[in-house]
Amino acid sequence: MHRILRPxxxxxxxxRWSYLVVGGALLMPYWFLAITITPALSFLGTVAKFLLVLLVLPAAGTFVTGLVPTVRLLESSMAKELLGGPCAALVPGSARSWESRFRTAAWFGTHLFTGVVVSGLSLAVPPFAVVLIIAPLVSWDGRFLESWGWSGAWHQWPAPFAGLAALAALAAVIVAAGALLSRLAPRFLGPSAAERLHEMEARAVRLAERNRLARELHDSVGHALSVVTLQAGAAGRVLGTDPEFAREALGAIEESARAALEDLDHVLGLLREDPSRTAPQPTLDDLERLLEQTRIAGVRLDAEVGAEVAHVPAAVSREAYRIVQEGLTNALRHAGKVPVRLRIGVTGDRLEMAMSNPLGAPAQGGGHGGGRGLRGMRERVTVLRGRMSAGPDGDRWRVRVSLPLRSGS
Structure with missing residues (x-):
């Protein structure tokens, strides 16, 4: 019994019933228009006029209306809110192709004609059922019974059961029609194959942008924090014995923090789409400052940078700077203050980079990051269609990167 009453x-x-009733109300203007037009067609017979008013002209009108792009937006919004079920996943939007318009037009007609049937039954059945239910309790006028074709001695005892059956049938029709439309709506109002492909491409672009911003934050802010941690520790150890070095380290901390804030401001500007806060990104022209900050942190850095690096294309130069930055950060985090060797130069039409350091004990607080640094470096290299290798080589950790200076090289 509970299963029967639950719906x-x-x-x-x-x-869902309200969605159907709205459809029935929307069909009324098309019927009024058909009733206005049809009398002018005097050459048609009675049956033809009846079909024209009842079905043909309203069907044509709803189909043409459904071709309007915004009808899909309205119908999908109503279906999402009122039909529920599978329709909950609908993304309301205007039709972008003729294929979507045709599907929407077919759905619009289905909605309106199904709705008018349910609306008509909802208006007619309850009063009729009430009459049948109370029939045994009422002394009917003979003329009323004759108008229904019943004699004065008609048997009234089955009437309440017929009234209840009529109400049950109406409820079943409402439940069935709502459930059917809920299942069919995604097929008519859902995205086409082209729209799904467009959405997947847009999602891939958004994901790539998120990954790029994550790399920017990881590389710039992560490097700055690693350097600042080491610089602060070094300054604290020699504060009483070598105040000059401590002062230099504190200055480097200030510069590193300022650079990290600039990078953070740049990323936030991209997230907010605020052009006024998207500062230029560092390139290999800023490499000397990065190397100096690393040396102040206590790292013995043997760097050799070719003069031709200054002429590397901007896109390659930006990514190369971040790759070097992350390589130095990894050395600080995972090996500590070990000597680092860095070589950067142009060979033919490629930018070649090589970094190596001894496999020392992890620095205090290092060893974290879960490999995000190397993964970020590989992503940058992949975007530029370059090559990268990283791993232990004897007692040293080596990273080699080769980037084409021109697309397709």
């Missing part, structure tokens, strides 16, 4: 007390059923 009748569920809010979803009556939201």
């Amino acid at each position: 009748l007390i569920a809010g979803t059923t009556w939201r």
